[in-house]
Amino acid sequence: MAKSRVGLWLIGAKGGVASTAVLGLLALKKGLVGSAGLVSELPQLARLDLAAWDQFVVAGHEIRRVPLADEAMRMARESRHPVLPGVVDQCQSELEEIDRRIRPGTTLGVGNTITALADWFPRGADCQSAQSNKSKACPSETPRQAIARLKDDMAEFARRENLTDVIVVNVSSTEPTFDASKLPLAWADLEPQLDTASLPASSLYAIAAFELGYSYINFTPSLGESPSAIDELARLRGACHYGCDGKTGETLMKSVLAPMFARRNLEVLSWVGHNIFGNMDGRVLDDPANKRAKVASKDHLIGDILGYRPNTLVSIEYLPDLGDWKTAWDHIHFAGFLGVPMTLQFIWQGCDSLLAAPLVLDLVRLTEFAHRGGHAGQMPFLASFFKSPYGVAEQCFDRQFTTLEAWANAHSRP
Ligand SMILES: NC(=O)c1ccc[n+]([C@@H]2O[C@H](COP(=O)([O-])OP(=O)(O)OC[C@H]3O[C@@H](n4cnc5c(N)ncnc54)[C@H](O)[C@@H]3O)[C@@H](O)[C@H]2O)c1
Incomplete structure (x- = not known):
């Protein structure tokens, strides 16, 4: 058949x-x-x-x-x-x-x-x-x-x-x-x-x-x-x-890493993610009205996973020379035992499409x-x-x- x-x-x-x-x-x-x-x-x-x-x-x-x-x-x-x-x-x-x-x-x-x-x-x-x-x-x-x-x-x-x-x-x-x-x-x-x-x-x-x-x-x-x-x-x-x-890049990383902080009882104080890329999606997201929908979608996960809302910031910037290559730099500031502050940083470089x-x-x-x-x-x-x-x-x-x-x-x- x-x-x-x-x-x-x-x-x-x-x-x-x-x-x-x-x-x-x-x-x-x-x-x-x-x-x-x-x-x-x-x-x-x-x-x-x-x-x-x-x-x-x-x-x-x-x-x-x-x-x-x-x-x-x-x-x-x-x-x-x-x-x-x-x-x-x-x-x-x-x-x-x-x-x-x-x-x-x-x-x-x-x-x-x-x-x-x-x-x-x-x-x-x-x-x-x-x-x-x-x-x-x-x-x-x-x-x-x-x-x-x-x-x-x-x-x-x-x-x-x-x-x-x-x-x-x-x-x-x-x-x-x-x-x-x-x-x-x-x-x-x-x-x-x-x-x-x-x-x-x-x-x-x-x-x-x-x-x-x-x-x-x-x-x-x-x-x-x-x-x-x-x-x-x-x-x-x-x-x-x-x-x-x-969920393809930086947010995928968030949904993997945030549970680790939660399960080790490490308090996340702030989580900042800067995204730069240069494709047509980036051009459209350069308009604040369009960007709002994307930022909201990328930002809610951390609080949802941790059960509390640390300071978070998501930025998305359009740099045409980068083309379809996206770089995300995330800075996670967290408190360990006895309240000692520590930092995890990662850089994700992916070909978006x-x-x-x-x-x-x-x-x-x-x-x-x-x-x-x-x-x-x-x-x-x-x-x-x-x-x-x-x-x-x-x-x-x-x-x-x-x-x-x-x-x-x-x-x-x-
Ligand atoms: N990693 C990723 O690339 C990724 C991850 C998650 C979500 N997305 C989303 O997927 C979508 C596509 O991303 P992309 O990088 O291919 O963007 P793109 O700008 O390269 O492609 C979008 C295409 O849609 C067309 N288009 C726009 N409005 C239309 C309409 N009303 N009807 C028919 N066609 C229309 C455009 O002409 C363009 O060809 C975006 O919304 C993006 O935010 C992409």
Whole structure:
């Protein structure tokens, strides 16, 4: 029997994380790379009936016209790994094929900085004023119309490619923070407001996915599917979802190290983390409105793990010359026996998109498996992948990972 085909629909399909994930997937399909960095390839998950890499078909939404292969090559060069540009060359025709499936997204509710990146709009849309005045989103669609168009794009992909399921992953730019407290709690109350609601794009994509019964992963700190009315829609349509904000570098270190201080009864007096990087995500996060969402997502862990709130500071600075290489310097001041103050400092230097891309592929595989098994709604067993996992108070990486292992054991082949 032919193997089923599964869709991976990327929101922000030509960004650093997306193009690296696509390149990684193609390289895995061709056997050009090994499994380092992939959680779903760990022995603990080996008895899960996960889809094989060659079952995945990729498409997505984007707001920039640039060719996907150019972005993949840029990321490969920025990684400074001598082999990666050659991998892009070997995947050229597949990258072009995926590029032809990418559709123009929506900039509704994304704020000025992200709107200014956009140079690609849906055909027939009255976007002249958006192109000449970068402070305005494409004005011709209401949120309801945008949802209908995004939904059509995803459904057409599934039909044309004969897919059994589609997993939508939001890897688009971080939107400004959104106050969701005034949104209705029930889907039946939010749905009638879609003609005028000021929901950000990340939520419109989620609604489009859920209306089709497709699952949605929010790899960003944007609002996405987190409002309870949208979570309810997911459950009503039998879709899975989870987020938010992939835990890939400095925050991963925090969730490993803070439990050590807690378990040795060492009092953390202050924890300062300075992050510098130069990719497009860094450019967007340079806008204080967008940065707020990221800082909040990176900052809450320490207090959550320790049970008290030491002085913490998170800074994120954009230095274009660093490209995709992020440096985080963390200074942890703590009190030992007899109150003697001591210091731990660490420096994390990581290639941002190469840390994130394998997790995107893992999340897609695990979500598809959970959905195939009848799961709907949030997936708290995926908490270890996220900085701010929905509905999970536990922030210790080790304990979160134990939950993933327990879930895997419960769903493994004998
Ligand atoms: N290690 C990591 O790289 C990491 C870790 C955790 C979270 N994230 C988050 O993942 C997201 C992607 O990161 P990145 O480094 O790839 O950023 P990026 O800026 O390289 O890519 C974002 C892409 O999204 C596109 N985009 C923006 N708004 C859109 C919209 N409304 N619809 C469709 N496309 C849109 C942009 O054009 C761009 O191609 C960011 O929100 C980032 O904060 C990244």
